[in-house]
Amino acid sequence: xxxxxxxxxxxxxxxxxWYTDVVKRADLVDYSSVxxxxxxxxxxxxxxxxxxxxxxxxxxxxxxxxxxxxxxxxESLLNIEKEHVEGFAPEVAWVTYGGKxxxxxxxxxxxxxxxxxxxxxxxxxxxxxxxxxxxxxxCTIVRWEKTTRPFLRSREILWQExxxxxxxxxxxxxxxxxxxxxYEDFQKNYLAIPVLVGRKSEKEKFAGAEETxxxxxxxxxxxxxxxxxxxxxxxxxxxxxxxxxxxxDNKMETPYQTSWGCTTRMIGGLIMTHSDDNGLVLPPNIAxxxxxxxxxxxxxEIIKEVEALKEExxxxxxxxxxxxxxxxxxxxxxEAEVKGYPIRVEIGKRDLANGVVTLVRRDTLEKxxxxxxxxxxxxxxxxxxxxxxxYEKARIRRDSxxxxxxxxxxxxxxxxxxxxxxxxxxxxxxxxxxxxxxTGLKSRCTVEENHDEKCAICGKEATCKMYFGRQx
Amino acid sequence: xxxxxxxxxxxxxxxxxWYTDVVKRADLVDYSSVxxxxxxxxxxxxxxxxxxxxxxxxxxxxxxxxxxxxxxxxESLLNIEKEHVEGFAPEVAWVTYGGKxxxxxxxxxxxxxxxxxxxxxxxxxxxxxxxxxxxxxxCTIVRWEKTTRPFLRSREILWQExxxxxxxxxxxxxxxxxxxxxYEDFQKNYLAIPVLVGRKSEKEKFAGAEETxxxxxxxxxxxxxxxxxxxxxxxxxxxxxxxxxxxxDNKMETPYQTSWGCTTRMIGGLIMTHSDDNGLVLPPNIAxxxxxxxxxxxxxEIIKEVEALKEExxxxxxxxxxxxxxxxxxxxxxEAEVKGYPIRVEIGKRDLANGVVTLVRRDTLEKxxxxxxxxxxxxxxxxxxxxxxxYEKARIRRDSxxxxxxxxxxxxxxxxxxxxxxxxxxxxxxxxxxxxxxTGLKSRCTVEENHDEKCAICGKEATCKMYFGRQx
Numbered sequence: 001x002x003x004x005x006x007x008x009x010x011x012x013x014x015x016x017x018w019y020t021d022v023v024k025r026a027d028l029v030d031y032s033s034v035x036x037x038x039x040x041x042x043x044x045x046x047x048x049x050x051x052x053x054x055x056x057x058x059x060x061x062x063x064x065x066x067x068x069x070x071x072x073x074x075e076s077l078l079n080i081e082k083e084h085v086e087g088f089a090p091e092v093a094w095v096t097y098g099g100k101x102x103x104x105x106x107x108x109x110x111x112x113x114x115x116x117x118x119x120x121x122x123x124x125x126x127x128x129x130x131x132x133x134x135x136x137x138x139c140t141i142v143r144w145e146k147t148t149r150p151f152l153r154s155r156e157i158l159w160q161e162x163x164x165x166x167x168x169x170x171x172x173x174x175x176x177x178x179x180x181x182x183y184e185d186f187q188k189n190y191l192a193i194p195v196l197v198g199r200k201s202e203k204e205k206f207a208g209a210e211e212t213x214x215x216x217x218x219x220x221x222x223x224x225x226x227x228x229x230x231x232x233x234x235x236x237x238x239x240x241x242x243x244x245x246x247x248x249d250n251k252m253e254t255p256y257q258t259s260w261g262c263t264t265r266m267i268g269g270l271i272m273t274h275s276d277d278n279g280l281v282l283p284p285n286i287a288x289x290x291x292x293x294x295x296x297x298x299x300x301e302i303i304k305e306v307e308a309l310k311e312e313x314x315x316x317x318x319x320x321x322x323x324x325x326x327x328x329x330x331x332x333x334x335e336a337e338v339k340g341y342p343i344r345v346e347i348g349k350r351d352l353a354n355g356v357v358t359l360v361r362r363d364t365l366e367k368x369x370x371x372x373x374x375x376x377x378x379x380x381x382x383x384x385x386x387x388x389x390x391y392e393k394a395r396i397r398r399d400s401x402x403x404x405x406x407x408x409x410x411x412x413x414x415x416x417x418x419x420x421x422x423x424x425x426x427x428x429x430x431x432x433x434x435x436x437x438x439t440g441l442k443s444r445c446t447v448e449e450n451h452d453e454k455c456a457i458c459g460k461e462a463t464c465k466m467y468f469g470r471q472x
Numbered sequence: 473x474x475x476x477x478x479x480x481x482x483x484x485x486x487x488x489x490w491y492t493d494v495v496k497r498a499d500l501v502d503y504s505s506v507x508x509x510x511x512x513x514x515x516x517x518x519x520x521x522x523x524x525x526x527x528x529x530x531x532x533x534x535x536x537x538x539x540x541x542x543x544x545x546x547e548s549l550l551n552i553e554k555e556h557v558e559g560f561a562p563e564v565a566w567v568t569y570g571g572k573x574x575x576x577x578x579x580x581x582x583x584x585x586x587x588x589x590x591x592x593x594x595x596x597x598x599x600x601x602x603x604x605x606x607x608x609x610x611c612t613i614v615r616w617e618k619t620t621r622p623f624l625r626s627r628e629i630l631w632q633e634x635x636x637x638x639x640x641x642x643x644x645x646x647x648x649x650x651x652x653x654x655y656e657d658f659q660k661n662y663l664a665i666p667v668l669v670g671r672k673s674e675k676e677k678f679a680g681a682e683e684t685x686x687x688x689x690x691x692x693x694x695x696x697x698x699x700x701x702x703x704x705x706x707x708x709x710x711x712x713x714x715x716x717x718x719x720x721d722n723k724m725e726t727p728y729q730t731s732w733g734c735t736t737r738m739i740g741g742l743i744m745t746h747s748d749d750n751g752l753v754l755p756p757n758i759a760x761x762x763x764x765x766x767x768x769x770x771x772x773e774i775i776k777e778v779e780a781l782k783e784e785x786x787x788x789x790x791x792x793x794x795x796x797x798x799x800x801x802x803x804x805x806x807e808a809e810v811k812g813y814p815i816r817v818e819i820g821k822r823d824l825a826n827g828v829v830t831l832v833r834r835d836t837l838e839k840x841x842x843x844x845x846x847x848x849x850x851x852x853x854x855x856x857x858x859x860x861x862x863y864e865k866a867r868i869r870r871d872s873x874x875x876x877x878x879x880x881x882x883x884x885x886x887x888x889x890x891x892x893x894x895x896x897x898x899x900x901x902x903x904x905x906x907x908x909x910x911t912g913l914k915s916r917c918t919v920e921e922n923h924d925e926k927c928a929i930c931g932k933e934a935t936c937k938m939y940f941g942r943q944x
Contacts, residue, residue, distance in 0.1 A: 032591055033549055034579070037542035039592055042607070045538050066517050070509035071581075071612055071628055072565075077505055090571045093544075095581070097566035098616035098627075107506070109543075109567070109581070119504055120511055135514070140543055140612070144570035155570075156543055 005334055010277050015221040020150065022271055026280045026338050029150045036148045036155035040264070043339065046288035047267055048158060052138060054190055054286075055160065055262070058182050064134040064162060069116040071139065072107040077115050081240045084114060087207020091144045093155075109142040114208065114233075114259060117163040118241040121255075125165060127246045131255060132175070133165040151268030152225070152472050159263035165255045167247070169234065172256035176232040179260040180213045183228035191266065192283035192387055193217050193273050194395040195227060196420075196467060198445030203429040206259075210234040216444045216467065218398045219272035222418025224444050224469040227269050228262035268472070273394050274363070280340025281362050283390050284383040291320040291379060292341040296329045296348035305347050305357070305372065312376045318383070337362065342386055343379055363390050402467075408457050411468075415439035420469040422447070424462035426455035434458075441468040477806055482749050487693040492622065494743055498752045498810050501622045508620045508627035512736070515811065518760035519739055520630060524610060526662055526758075527632065527734070530654050536606040536634060541588040543611065544579040549587050553712045556586060559679020563616045565627075581614040586680065586705075586731060589635040590713040593727075597637060599718045603727060604647070605637040623740030624697070624944050631735035637727045639719070641706065644728035648704040651732040652685045655700035663738065664755035664863040665689050665745050666870050667699060668892075668939060670917030675901040678731075682706040688916045688939065690870045691744035694890025696916050696941040699741050700734035740944070745866050746835070752812025753834050755862050756855040763792040763851060764813035768801045768820035777819050777829070777844065784848045790855070809834065814858055815851055835862050874939075880929050883940075887911035892941040894919070896934035898927035906930075913940040 007025045009017040023029055028044030040048065056066070072095060079085050092108035110116065117135065124130065138160045148154045162179060166172040180197060187193040195215040205212035209231040217225045235254045238244075247253045274281040284290050293309060295302045306322065313320050321341070323332045329346070336344045344360040351357050357375055359368045363386055370378045401419030405411035414421050421441065425431065432443050435457060444467040455462045479497045481489040495501055500516030512520065528538075544567060551557050564580035582588065589607065596602065610632045620626045634651060638644040652669060659665040667687040677684035681703040689697045707726045709715075719725045746753040756762050765781060767774045778794065785792050793813070795804045801818070808816045816832040823829050829847055831840045835858055842850045873891030877883035886893050893913065897903065904915050907929060916939040927934045 030592060030595065032542055032588065033546055034542035034544050034588075037544065039542065039588075040540040042537040042539055045540055048540075049538065065514040066521065067514055068512040068517055068520075068630065070504055070506035070511065071614070072506050072509065074505055092571065093567045094569040095565045096568045097578075099562045099564065106569075116504065116506075116511075120502060123502060142543070158540065 005278050005338060008277060008279060008338075011220065018277070019268075019272060022275050022279055023150045026340065028267070036145060038150050038154055038156075040158075043288065044267065047270070047282070047286065048264055050286055050288055051190075051266060052160075055182075055186060056138070058186060059136050059160075059162065062134075062178065062182065064136045064164075067135050067137055068139070069110075069113050069120070069137060071110055073110055073113075073115055074105050074107050076105060077119060078108060080115060080118075081208050081237050084208035084237070088112065093142045093144055110139075111141055111143050112259075112261070113137065113139075113141075113161055114163065114237055118237050118243060121165055121238075122241050122243045125243055125245050125255060128167050128248055131165060131167045131245060132171065134162075134175075135164065136160055136162045149268075149472075151264055151271075157263045157265070159261050162258070162260040164258045165238070165243075166257070167245070167253070167255060169256045172234075172258050173232055176211070176213060176230045176258045176260070179258070180215065180228075180230040183215050183230070183260075183262055187215060187217065187227060188391060190283065190285045191270050191273075192285070192391040192394060193227070193269055194391065194398050196445055196447060198447050198467075200229075200445055201427065201429070201432060201443040201466065203432050204443055206231045208233065208236060210236065214445050216469075217269050217273065218401060218420060218469070219269070219472070220397070221272070222401050222420075222470070224420065224471045225265070225269045225272065226444075226471065227266055228260070230260035231258060233257040233259065274390055275340065278334070278365075279338030281390070282340040282342060284342040284387050287319075287340065287342050289319045289321045289341055290383060291318055291343045291345060292336045292339070293320060293322045293345045293347065294329065294332050294336065295322070295324050296346060299349055301352055302347055302349060305352060309345065309347070309375060313379075316376060316380060318376075318379060333360075337365075343382060345375065345379075361386060363393075405456050406452070411435070411456060412439060415441055415468075420444065420467045422465060422467050423456035424451035424454065425464055425466040426458055426460045427463045427466075428455075428458065428460070431455065431457040435468060440470055442471055443467070444469050444471075477750050477810060480749060480751060480810075483692065483747075490749070491740075491744060494747050494751055495622045498812065500739070508617060510622050510626055510628075512630075515760065516739065519742070519754070519758065520736055522758055522760055523662075523738060524632075527654075527658060528610070530658060531608050531632075531634065534606075534650065534654065536608045536636075539607050539609055540611070541582075541585050541592070541609060543582055545582050545585075545587055546577050546579050548577060549591060550580060552587060552590075553680050553709050556680035556709070560584065565614045565616055582611075583613055583615050584731075584733070585609065585611075585613075585633055586635065586709055590709050590715065593637055593710075594713050594715045597715055597717050597727060600639050600720055603637060603639045603717060604643065606634075606647075607636065608632055608634045621740075621944075623736055623743075629735045629737070631733050634730070634732045636730045637710070637715070638729070639717070639725070639727060641728045644706075644730050645704055648683070648685060648702045648730045648732070651730070652687065652700075652702040655687050655702070655732075655734055659687060659689065659699060660863060662755065662757045663742050663745075664757070664859055664866060665699070665741055666863065666867040668917055668919060670919050670939075672701075672917055673899065673901070673904060673915040673938065675904050676915055678703045680705065680708060682708065686917050688941075689741050689745065690873060690892060690941070691741070691944070692869070693744070694873050694892075694942070696892065696943045697737070697741045697744070698916075698943065699738055700732070702732035703730060705729040705731065746862055747812065750806070750837075751810030753862070754812040754814060756814040756859050759791075759812065759814050761791045761793045761813055762855060763790055763815045763817060764808045764811070765792060765794045765817045765819065766801065766804050766808065767794070767796050768818060771821055773824055774819055774821060777824060781817065781819075781847060785851075788848060788852060790848075790851060805832075809837075815854060817847065817851075833858060835865075877928050878924070883907070883928060884911060887913055887940075892916065892939045894937060894939050895928035896923035896926065897936055897938040898930055898932045899935045899938075900927070900930065900932070903927065903929040907940060912942055914943055915939070916941050916943075
């Protein structure tokens with residue numbers, strides 16, 4: 001099968017190349033002389049802005065407020081929680097000079113902000129009346145990755161990090177799972193990405209957390225993308241930082257903590273779930289522009305129809321762009337496909353003479369001829385239908401690539417295929433090491449399901465069902 | 473005059489102390505172990521979020537789109553434009569290590585992003601069809617300041633930076649002034665801050681710019697705050713970076729460039745323009761919450777009124793908070809004043825029995841008794857009136873502290889007073905040096921006005937009217 005879009009490798013020929021081709025060809029990012037960082041171009045940034053607006057509302061609707069912490073962390077502050085510093089120190093960027101002066105103490109650019117929030121919490125939490133504290137921050141973090149790929153793994157990451165403090169463990173655990181649910185809903189309802197929702201293994205949890213939960217998506221190539229995490233810290237950080245509050249009985253207590261985050265990586269997940277050899281395919285609920293209008297010709301009746309359509313779409317709060325450039329219709333159709341606008345409206349003279357226009361759905365490339373007066377009604381109906389269809393298509397594909405293994409021989413055999421393998425598991429890190437070494441797969445997250453008595457890998461007592469898969 | 477708010481020094485006793493007291497007492501910021509940086513707390517950040525939302529819409533309405541550049545600048549990239557690097561290199565933070573590895577080339581955290589934008593523009597600008605490019609970026613920058621004050625001068629600054637490229641000098645100049653006008657409108661219509669709008673002197677312009685324009689506000693103490701700048705770069709950066717495009721006649725040309733920015737400093741300007749000894753005073757159009765409702769007592773009829781009022785305010789899109797804590801009414805009134813909510817609604821049993829409630833305007837502290845069914849109508853009328861009154865009050869005060877000097881003796885005499893001094897001026901840097909040394913005043917911006925023949929400082933030929941003042 002030939003590829004009709006210049007500059008995009010076929011997805012089935014070379015998935016990695018296809019991905020970077022789409023990212024570049026759809027004008028989402030550009031590279032610069034800053035190694036490991038990317039420039040997010042207007043169209044890519046518009047997708048992020050839409051993600052931010054939706055998530056920010058979801059966070060506020062669940063009682064959270066935004067703050068802004070410093071972007072630097074002095075080394076001594078990063079060092080306070082032992083597991084945390086061991087996890088992050090190897091991958092931070094260090095600032096050692098301010099102007100011409102060497103700093104007395106070097107500072108890293110935040111890789112995450114638990115330590116900064118804890119230092120602040122120690123000052124502002126005094127009484128049970130001050131709890132819960134439900135803070136979120138939108139910012140850029142830095143992790144000094146060796147190998148980088150646009151959106152998936154880069155040295156600079158745009159993200160949000162929620163940091164909350166609670167009077168009881170129960171309340172903090174509830175928050176951890178509540179925000180995981182917010183992420184799951186966002187992925188489903190906006191990104192049309194089906195995700196597995198569960199707990200990470202002891203080995204894979206966040207440095208300093210008691211429990212880490214994640215949402216795990218499966219990309220078109222069967223590889224996992226961890227698309228958001230939520231951590232329950234218990235009292236670990238709070239004790240390390242000496243945070244205490246006076247409870248209702250006038251006694252000192254240590255509060256319980258959570259943090260949760262998701263990043264620009266979600267844009268990568270969006271691409272690798274839905275897009276195809278013609279370029280981006282964006283679900284209507286996250287697309288910066290839901291409709292592209294392409295007039296074919298410059299006749300007065302065409303211009304009049306375009307104007308009328310614009311007004312109707314505005315009235316219905318449907319976002320759109322118009323491509324009335326002097327390029328050929330074929331060129332503009334292909335460009336519209338590269339950009340992934342959910343619905344393309346082609347307005348041509350011949351169609352108009354018959355009282356119709358042509359709609360093209362980006363996900364199926366299906367062409368629909370619609371009477372001119374019913375265009376907006378048809379668009380209004382099609383957008384939610386398309387959103388749902390994209391989710392279902394991704395879910396069915398994902399489910400078809402989840403296998404179950406009851407012993408290690410089966411596991412090894414199945415590991416040669418793309419996808420996830422589900423097993424009954426003991427939870428032991430030794431099993432994960434072995435699996436990683438011999439198959440390249442890593443544990444994703446547990447699922448709420450009955451498990452067999454024995455671990456499929458080592459034969460010891462099983463404690464959960466766990467998914468394994470290769471990961472981005 | 474005694475001060476009834478604990479923790480706030482009187483504005484007329486010690487303005488600097490008053491400012492930091494208000495900032496701290498209204499929960500806008502907190503300090504951390506990161507020297508020179510501040511924590512922006514939820515209430516402070518809510519003001520910034522409102523500023524961002526309004527300005528972002530103004531930028532988009534004028535055709536701009538957002539992008540995100542890397543936060544680091546390799547030293548060699550910063551060095552490309554000579555004046556620019558001389559201006560900024562002394563005040564940047566240098567990253568020298570990534571994890572345990574020393575970097576081959578150190579990178580600074582962006583103090584501003586002209587160089588990053590130019591590197592990108594060189595790649596994406598090919599033809600006149602690619603112009604104009606109208607980009608904006610919301611991000612954090614770092615400048616290694618020695619002395620810092622919350623919002624006014626800090627090492628980390630939240631800001632926006634517009635960066636545009638144009639085919640002609642005329643178009644670029646038009647953009648420079650258009651965005652200056654956007655800033656002026658924003659200051660007037662939202663922050664209720666009167667500003668002088670004009671061109672900076674050669675000495676005070678941005679490192680690398682041909683012309684710099686600014687909006688200059690005068691704080692309560694007569695000191696100037698530069699609250700936004702817009703720069704015309706001509707072809708300086710473009711030539712240094714080798715940016716060229718093919719024009720309509722198929723010839724290579726160098727484009728013309730602008731940049732413009734404003735920062736969290738505006739929050740400092742807001743405070744030092746309007747606030748008083750009781751705390752913050754926020755103009756209704758920028759206040760995160762326009763109304764605070766304070767029920768006095770917990771009787772059923774009071775709760776019912778609060779609920780009814782909430783619904784009515786929601787219907788009218790008027791933002792509000794309710795303070796129904798168990799603190800005394802007097803305590804809650806004072807807290808409401810500290811936070812600067814534009815209108816306070818006190819709902820008490822005795823008032824309700826008479827069919828009325830009490831409104832208090834934060835700017836005048838005027839108490840108004842209003843029939844219960846007319847509360848929302850009264851609020852709807854009062855908010856825009858208050859916005860206008862706050863602007864007028866600030867303008868009248870500002871104008872009363874602008875003096876004109878016709879010779880240097882007068883200038884020196886007037887310089888002992890707080891405020892600005894307007895003079896006919898030659899434009900020579902030597903005059904500015906002398907004035908700075910002998911009076912502490914610096915040039916602010918020129919104004920469109922007839923000038924005398926001679927410079928009031930040196931007696932040489934005058935070329936403009938210039939304002940001078942002390943500055944934050």
